[in-house]
Amino acid sequence: MRQPATTDVAREQACTACALAPFCQATRAAPLPGAAVERGRMLAPGEVLFREGQPQAALYALRAGCLAASVADGCGGAHIVRFLLPGDVAGLDAHGGARHRSSARSVGASEVCELRAWHVDVLCAMRPALGAHLDACVARELDDAQRHAAALARLDATQRVARFLLRMARRGGGGAGGIALPMGRRELGEHLGLTMETTSRLLTGFKARGWIGLPPHGVVIRDAAALERAACQPHDP
């Protein structure tokens, strides 16, 4: 739960559940033509993987660390649409088009595998199942985005933070005992539509009630049932 767990163990865990596994030599029984996935590119903290409007160069599978996907709000600000954890794919926002519609930035240090865009096209043309797999990934992102919008529109701050923690836990954000929270309070707020201050207050509030623990750069969930309750009923003191 310290800084990004870039051990070999963590990387291999990510690979078995990686969304690009069907494209990857390392995890396939039947080999694919050509060396599909280029592995192990490192990203420095804050480094930008791609930016809104840029032509799509590749798909990226996150092996270790954490990425933030964001879109500009047209008024000088940006909203973090989602956080990517090991095993997730970045760059699918350009699927069916040629240009990225969102940006991706590394939170802390990260490691990604690259699958060149032209390679994606070639492989999907040869194996229709691969194209369908990507379609399913995009559909899941669409569903995510719509549910996120629904949460922003209808839930109060407490519900949003509680849901976020439960979701991170369900996604296995760190496995043993605690969830890793590599992003700062400000970035958390930029994702949940809250200010840094409100986010901080709510987290310490949860901690004060014994629902969570707050080690540095992480969270441990102590009372999931209480969080589930808070995630649904509005206006709970």
Add this chain to the structure above:
Amino acid sequence: MRQPATTDVAREQACTACALAPFCQATRAAPLPGAAVERGRMLAPGEVLFREGQPQAALYALRAGCLAASVADGCGGAHIVRFLLPGDVAGLDAHGGARHRSSARSVGASEVCELRAWHVDVLCAMRPALGAHLDACVARELDDAQRHAAALARLDATQRVARFLLRMARRGGGGAGGIALPMGRRELGEHLGLTMETTSRLLTGFKARGWIGLPPHGVVIRDAAALERAACQPHDP
């Protein structure tokens, strides 16, 4: 601008810009095998086209009227993710999966064309360009959803309403002079993350400043520049 303009003229306008045109006999030079699109199914006001969790039966192209796409918020409420206008496609949320992840309800009376799901698969397998076309439609929906989330998270009520009006105008929600607003204030609020009252206040506020006119079931934009300004700078009296 009265009730849904279900004239033949309006229908044909929708057809030329329809997102399912590549699948439709009526608009293609080169015919497709089989009668692909079944045209002209009528929907009563409030009628549900499909619901979250149901298996996907078809894609639907809206010919006339207006649909509301919504997702449940998990707490007994629902959020309207977007409004569909003539020429838009409904049902793409199940692309790459088998079940709908959102619901679609008719606002007022509507008319849709159906393209059976199995037919979509067959045609996409035969003509890869058709599959790519649908991918592009899904990508646009994803982008829409993410920008909508950004607006809900970072913009105040005035900015959201102003943007909504400009967007509707840009989408050609009714052509000559005025935009059709078939949905009620409540539904408008359910889309913008506001209450009926706030939505009403802001619209009448815009009208009082001469920025818009408010005929029944519609809006006319009188000062687009002022709305653009309001859409960006926050907290304007």
Add this chain to the structure above:
DNA sequence: CGCGATCTTGAACACGGTCAACTGACGTGG
């Protein structure tokens, strides 16, 4: 040790929600 960034905590304010009353359009039935 001291500087800077991140996080926490406090107090006052304002935006938008809530509750409530009122208006006007429409449709039904006496």
Add this chain to the structure above:
DNA sequence: CCACGTCAGTTGACCGTGTTCAAGATCGCG
């Protein structure tokens, strides 16, 4: 034809949540 009911929209007064501004705590790092 008007009385009546309903429903969508409008308007007003009040209040609460989350923001804003500001000060202090905590930690990492040179």
